[in-house]
Amino acid sequence: MPRANDEAAAALDEYAELFALTGGDAFRVRSYQKAAKAIRGYARDISTAPVRDVPGVGQAIATKVTEFMERGSFRQLDELRQQVPDGVRRLTRIPGLGPKTAVMLFEEYGVDSPPALAEAIRSGRLDRAKGLGEKTRTNLLKGIDELAEVQGQVHIGIAMGVAEEVIDSLREHVERIDYAGSLRRMKDHIGDVDILAVADPSVMAVFRDQHYVAEVLVSGEKKTSVRTVEGLQLDLRLVPAESWGAAMQYFTGSKEHNVELREMAVKKGWKLSEYGLFSGDTVLAAADEAEIYSRLGLQYVPPPLREGSGEVAAARREELPTVIEREDLRGDLHSHTDLTDGVASLSDMVARAAELGYSYFAVTDHAPDLVMQRMTLEKARAQRDQLRELQADHPKLRLLHGTELNIDADGGVDWPAEILDEFDVCVASVHSHFNQDRDAMTRRFIAACENPNVNIIGHPTTRKIGKRGPVDADWEAVFQAAARTGTAMEIDSYPDRSDLPVDLVRLARHHGVRFSIDSDAHAVPHLDFQRFGVGLAQRAWLTTDDVINTWPWQRLKKFLAKGG
DNA sequence: GCCGTTTTCGGCCCGACTGTTTTCAGTCG
Numbered sequence: 026m027p028r029a030n031d032e033a034a035a036a037l038d039e040y041a042e043l044f045a046l047t048g049g050d051a052f053r054v055r056s057y058q059k060a061a062k063a064i065r066g067y068a069r070d071i072s073t074a075p076v077r078d079v080p081g082v083g084q085a086i087a088t089k090v091t092e093f094m095e096r097g098s099f100r101q102l103d104e105l106r107q108q109v110p111d112g113v114r115r116l117t118r119i120p121g122l123g124p125k126t127a128v129m130l131f132e133e134y135g136v137d138s139p140p141a142l143a144e145a146i147r148s149g150r151l152d153r154a155k156g157l158g159e160k161t162r163t164n165l166l167k168g169i170d171e172l173a174e175v176q177g178q179v180h181i182g183i184a185m186g187v188a189e190e191v192i193d194s195l196r197e198h199v200e201r202i203d204y205a206g207s208l209r210r211m212k213d214h215i216g217d218v219d220i221l222a223v224a225d226p227s228v229m230a231v232f233r234d235q236h237y238v239a240e241v242l243v244s245g246e247k248k249t250s251v252r253t254v255e256g257l258q259l260d261l262r263l264v265p266a267e268s269w270g271a272a273m274q275y276f277t278g279s280k281e282h283n284v285e286l287r288e289m290a291v292k293k294g295w296k297l298s299e300y301g302l303f304s305g306d307t308v309l310a311a312a313d314e315a316e317i318y319s320r321l322g323l324q325y326v327p328p329p330l331r332e333g334s335g336e337v338a339a340a341r342r343e344e345l346p347t348v349i350e351r352e353d354l355r356g357d358l359h360s361h362t363d364l365t366d367g368v369a370s371l372s373d374m375v376a377r378a379a380e381l382g383y384s385y386f387a388v389t390d391h392a393p394d395l396v397m398q399r400m401t402l403e404k405a406r407a408q409r410d411q412l413r414e415l416q417a418d419h420p421k422l423r424l425l426h427g428t429e430l431n432i433d434a435d436g437g438v439d440w441p442a443e444i445l446d447e448f449d450v451c452v453a454s455v456h457s458h459f460n461q462d463r464d465a466m467t468r469r470f471i472a473a474c475e476n477p478n479v480n481i482i483g484h485p486t487t488r489k490i491g492k493r494g495p496v497d498a499d500w501e502a503v504f505q506a507a508a509r510t511g512t513a514m515e516i517d518s519y520p521d522r523s524d525l526p527v528d529l530v531r532l533a534r535h536h537g538v539r540f541s542i543d544s545d546a547h548a549v550p551h552l553d554f555q556r557f558g559v560g561l562a563q564r565a566w567l568t569t570d571d572v573i574n575t576w577p578w579q580r581l582k583k584f585l586a587k588g589g
Numbered sequence: 590g591c592c593g594t595t596t597t598c599g600g601c602c603c604g605a606c607t608g609t610t611t612t613c614a615g616t617c618g
Contacts, residue, residue: 056590083591397602
């Protein structure tokens, strides 16, 4: 996705937030947010394409974006940044705390950060604050804890975008360049990004001058560390060309994986470092990463498996699974259009799915329970008719008409069975009542699994990386129900969701659950998010047999029938 | 601020939940 779009969208989102905090008109706030969302999901790069063409962008926003592209900000944003203390914005990051309360806390109590709020609540200073009863204060403390847990890391979507931007910006100055570290291992939370390059040290000056660099932390001939405007730490290391493979191996990690490899080398009387695999002064392997593994007598271990969790022993016995690859996916079973909260038309989404070479593709817009999406049965059926018409243009792509149902507090869904029978595939997801206790939440999920029309539980934990923690459920019980009923668990590839998380994927697989790796796309470029879901699945050692949307249509069709 | 088989003004995604209130404000999806 074009980085310029993300940056302009982030600026508009910030402006919307500041505008709301200063008591601005709610409809204008929504306009800024809507434009931000549309720009972020726009398929073309707005640094070259006219931003006025983006739906939801009129003259006023276009002017702001144009100024932003020229100098990294716009006048009205600068003014509001002056007006609103950072502390007030920090407070609104806390789940359950909106602009009104944030302003009140700052103005009346001088509270300007989540830790300051926690302190104020614990000290009893807010016991008489209006609108903040005991329950609210308890919930806010919980929200502050959730926020603290996820701070200092970004999700893989942001980190990957930064890494690719860095590589693009330096490519003409280097002989070779790639990213390593936890990003190459496809972790869903990334603390810093490691980039390796073969280049002349003069590239460091070029790097320091890039527009994404907010602060230079250290800079030498071999290593430069900077902080980006997103707050992400970025390390660029120069390595000798002849040690490229060893350096990639070493800096990809994980630490635990590397310790096991070095121990193996030592037992053979060798030495493994970031410069190569050596026997005395003789180089056994160094330039090529795969050769290091083979000289150690190991199968090649794909980076997402390198966690020191048994992969080295398995590689020694030649028992590593053939993990799923992006090319194994035959389709996508969860996507949205502008009929509900997506930003692209049905035909545009379908056209991109066809380009991706899929055998099948499901459109799953929201059902009526999410009232704000204004879905009706008539609209859903009209969309189905439109999809059937589009089918004629795409003989190789089977178009499936699905829906994303809302699982209500008791485990019920939006439509009765006779209506659900009309759909080819039903995803069912939790969108509210996140704070239910474990028993209620578990019953809720099990009821959804037992619904004969529900095929896939969408983004099961509902976590949003950096924003909201997972719901609490007895996952073993849920997974047993899913396996028993033939209900798949989704691996939602939307990078801030990355949901199921990898440890739960492993647990679910242990119980015999199948998975669907979906994009949950709300825009055309989002269809490519599946690469993140595949990375997550690789980390859990999933094979094509575990993932229903790698299956040929006839096999998938049987699964979707849930034995009925 | 955007948009127009409602076209240059007057709408704009609407309802539920929570905790606080004593009739409702704030937040969320």
